[in-house]
Amino acid sequence: MPAVVRCRSAVCLLGRFPALAGVDLDASTGEIVLLTGANGAGKTTLLRLLAGLVPLYSGEAVVLDHDLAVDRKGARRDLALVGHETFCYDDLTVRENLRFAARAAARDVVEADAALERLGLTRQADVVHRRLSMGQRRRLAVAVALSRDPRLLLLDEPHAGLDAEGREFLDDVVSTAPSEHRTVLIASHELEHARELATREVVLTAGQAHLGPILEPEPHWEAS
Amino acid sequence: MSETPNDTSTRLLKPSVSRVLGWVALVSMIVLVLFGLWGAPKDEVQGDAQRLMYLHVPAAWIAYLAFGVTALGSALWLWPRTRATVWDRIAGASAELGVIFTALTLVLGSLWGRPVWGVWWAWDARLVTTAVLFFLYLGYLALRRIPASPEARAKRCAIAALIAFVDVPIVHFSVNWWRTLHQQGTVFNERLDAKIHGVMAFTLWFGVLAFTLVFGYLLDKRYHLLALDEDREEREVQQAIAERVGAAAS
Amino acid sequence: MNLWQEVRLVAGKDLRIEGRSRVTAQQIVPFGLIVLLLFAFALDPDRGILKRVAPGLFWVTVLLAALLAVSRSFAIEADNGARDGLRLSGLDGPALFLGKAAAIAVQLLALEVVLAATVVLVYGIELNTLLPLVLATLAATVGVAATGTLYGVLAAGVRVRETLVPVLLLPVVAPVLLGATRAWEAAIDGIPSDAWPWVALLAVFALLFTAIGMLAFGPLLEES
Numbered sequence A: 001m002p003a004v005v006r007c008r009s010a011v012c013l014l015g016r017f018p019a020l021a022g023v024d025l026d027a028s029t030g031e032i033v034l035l036t037g038a039n040g041a042g043k044t045t046l047l048r049l050l051a052g053l054v055p056l057y058s059g060e061a062v063v064l065d066h067d068l069a070v071d072r073k074g075a076r077r078d079l080a081l082v083g084h085e086t087f088c089y090d091d092l093t094v095r096e097n098l099r100f101a102a103r104a105a106a107r108d109v110v111e112a113d114a115a116l117e118r119l120g121l122t123r124q125a126d127v128v129h130r131r132l133s134m135g136q137r138r139r140l141a142v143a144v145a146l147s148r149d150p151r152l153l154l155l156d157e158p159h160a161g162l163d164a165e166g167r168e169f170l171d172d173v174v175s176t177a178p179s180e181h182r183t184v185l186i187a188s189h190e191l192e193h194a195r196e197l198a199t200r201e202v203v204l205t206a207g208q209a210h211l212g213p214i215l216e217p218e219p220h221w222e223a224s
Numbered sequence B: 001m002s003e004t005p006n007d008t009s010t011r012l013l014k015p016s017v018s019r020v021l022g023w024v025a026l027v028s029m030i031v032l033v034l035f036g037l038w039g040a041p042k043d044e045v046q047g048d049a050q051r052l053m054y055l056h057v058p059a060a061w062i063a064y065l066a067f068g069v070t071a072l073g074s075a076l077w078l079w080p081r082t083r084a085t086v087w088d089r090i091a092g093a094s095a096e097l098g099v100i101f102t103a104l105t106l107v108l109g110s111l112w113g114r115p116v117w118g119v120w121w122a123w124d125a126r127l128v129t130t131a132v133l134f135f136l137y138l139g140y141l142a143l144r145r146i147p148a149s150p151e152a153r154a155k156r157c158a159i160a161a162l163i164a165f166v167d168v169p170i171v172h173f174s175v176n177w178w179r180t181l182h183q184q185g186t187v188f189n190e191r192l193d194a195k196i197h198g199v200m201a202f203t204l205w206f207g208v209l210a211f212t213l214v215f216g217y218l219l220d221k222r223y224h225l226l227a228l229d230e231d232r233e234e235r236e237v238q239q240a241i242a243e244r245v246g247a248a249a250s
Numbered sequence C: 001m002n003l004w005q006e007v008r009l010v011a012g013k014d015l016r017i018e019g020r021s022r023v024t025a026q027q028i029v030p031f032g033l034i035v036l037l038l039f040a041f042a043l044d045p046d047r048g049i050l051k052r053v054a055p056g057l058f059w060v061t062v063l064l065a066a067l068l069a070v071s072r073s074f075a076i077e078a079d080n081g082a083r084d085g086l087r088l089s090g091l092d093g094p095a096l097f098l099g100k101a102a103a104i105a106v107q108l109l110a111l112e113v114v115l116a117a118t119v120v121l122v123y124g125i126e127l128n129t130l131l132p133l134v135l136a137t138l139a140a141t142v143g144v145a146a147t148g149t150l151y152g153v154l155a156a157g158v159r160v161r162e163t164l165v166p167v168l169l170l171p172v173v174a175p176v177l178l179g180a181t182r183a184w185e186a187a188i189d190g191i192p193s194d195a196w197p198w199v200a201l202l203a204v205f206a207l208l209f210t211a212i213g214m215l216a217f218g219p220l221l222e223e224s
Helices: A043-050 A074-078 A094-104 A109-118 A134-147 A164-176 A191-197 B015-039 B048-078 B085-117 B125-144 B150-181 B184-192 B199-249 C003-021 C023-042 C049-075 C079-089 C093-123 C130-154 C161-172 C174-189 C192-223
Strands: A003-014 A017-028 A032-037 A058-063 A079-082 A152-156 A183-187 A200-205
Touching: A003 A043, A003 A183, A017 A043, A017 A183, A017 A200, A017 B199, A032 A043, A032 A191, A043 A058, A043 A079, A043 A152, A043 A183, A074 A079, A074 C079, A079 A134, A079 C079, A094 A109, A094 A134, A094 C003, A094 C079, A109 A134, A109 A164, A134 A152, A134 A164, A164 A191, B015 B048, B015 B199, B048 B085, B048 B125, B048 B150, B048 B199, B085 B125, B085 B150, B085 B199, B125 B150, B125 C161, B150 C130, B150 C161, B150 C174, B150 C192, C003 C023, C003 C093, C023 C049, C023 C093, C049 C093, C049 C130, C049 C161, C049 C174, C079 C192, C093 C130, C093 C192, C130 C161, C130 C174, C130 C192, C161 C174, C174 C192
Parallel strands: A032 A183, A032 A200, A079 A152, A152 A183
Antiparallel strands: A003 A017, A003 A058
């Protein structure tokens, strides 16, 4: 299977601090890779590195056939990051924000409306971003990512702040990703829950990671 | 590796060359002062005040030379094929010297203007452009002081320097146009281009040479300091990486 | 999506946010009016100076208001990680630059209409030959908007952004102030032939800084 992500000894600085001090990582199409590790281990930085948002200091990192040492921007149209922020505008409604994200990624507005429904945000469609609760913002962040129809989905602690209903929507998105030919990298502290979804786990310690064991997912979704 | 190839040398000139340059520059400045104060004859029209020109004109020359060096360094850093840390450092060092010489130019010009024109300031294209240059320098230096990764800071400063470089001719042109449309401009221009020859001309050109030597010497020294600083930071980064790797292993 | 569609998307987003939040209408325009009023306090209307310096005061006021408009344009992008969102969006640097600059220009033009009406009514001047005046105003506004957007993104991630942008921007747009004021004076005095050279200067400035902005915006956004 073609490699979507490949890192060897990747080093990444935040200021002068080596947030990543040597990461080895592989991910192929359709995998759901779980990133675990203590706070400050570098999970967020790794995801941001793969999104091309922080420069690679040394080592090798290739995402969707783009070498991050040379071209940080090339892969962005085909990936999506769900970080701690929603990347949205406070004065625009949920629907307006989603449509902007979809059109900016050169996708049809239909994708935005579909993502709206898929994350159960239909009732909040015309609410301005400023008025959303944290759980609703989390869902919106995932919806923004989906409306870009990405091949690689990078999720940074997406379950945090979600209620039970929100988690169901999110888990559905993650577990159906392989059937939609999407690859998922998910950083999470919720080990039991996330391990059920993932096909492989990678542990980050002090900014370093090595290729980890492969887990089998619990078969709790049905192919459409 | 980081996107900019690292320059391993921390000097622009070899230490022996730098030392010689320093002495030559110092001697030239002493000679200039001697000529300026005693060697050159007193000007008929402007009197002793004209002697300030021997400092003012070379200072102005350096102000603009330093600006050009900063712009050139910035351009070379921005162009991917020539990108190297040395250009960013040269740009930064040159700007620091440039702002000092620009301030000197303005002050000396003002000191000269008072006895000769009767005013501390005049709205002449050269003066106004030099004043704007001063502010452009200040902006650039403010940008350099903002903490950021070397890449980010270099990119920001380089683009700001090139914008300023493009702007200065526009400023000069527009002010010149403005002042020549209003007749007052020509009176001052005449006095500014006082006819000089003989010893006076020699002193002026010697002044330009002396100041250029001083500029070169100071540029090398400042570059050296910047390079040492950045090398130390790089060593700290490498140390931090090693520590982190050690922490994981234990 | 081609360049113009992307530009319309970005400009539309910014103008829609302004339409909702009304910061320009309710804060920046009043600021401009207050500054004009303060000039009247400072320059005693009875002594006839106000009429003669009205063009200069108008354009100084516009420049000061432009500082606020630029600040606001990038304040929008500072919340919710929107800058990261723009980087990840896949939109090109030139499109982002032109879109944001266009939105600023539109808002400045609206402001200028209000201020011009005020200056005519309150300072008591007459605008005789309109064509050079209108063209000069358009060119000057584009020049200021382009340069403002350029410095806005340059200072975008910097904490001291609000005090830094004025120091950087104002010296660079000094020729615009000069040219626009002279063009207005020529128009008011009824000597349009004096105005055209200044209009040309303003147009060159606008084109030059638009070109620089299109090239530099992307790289600067990456580092912010």
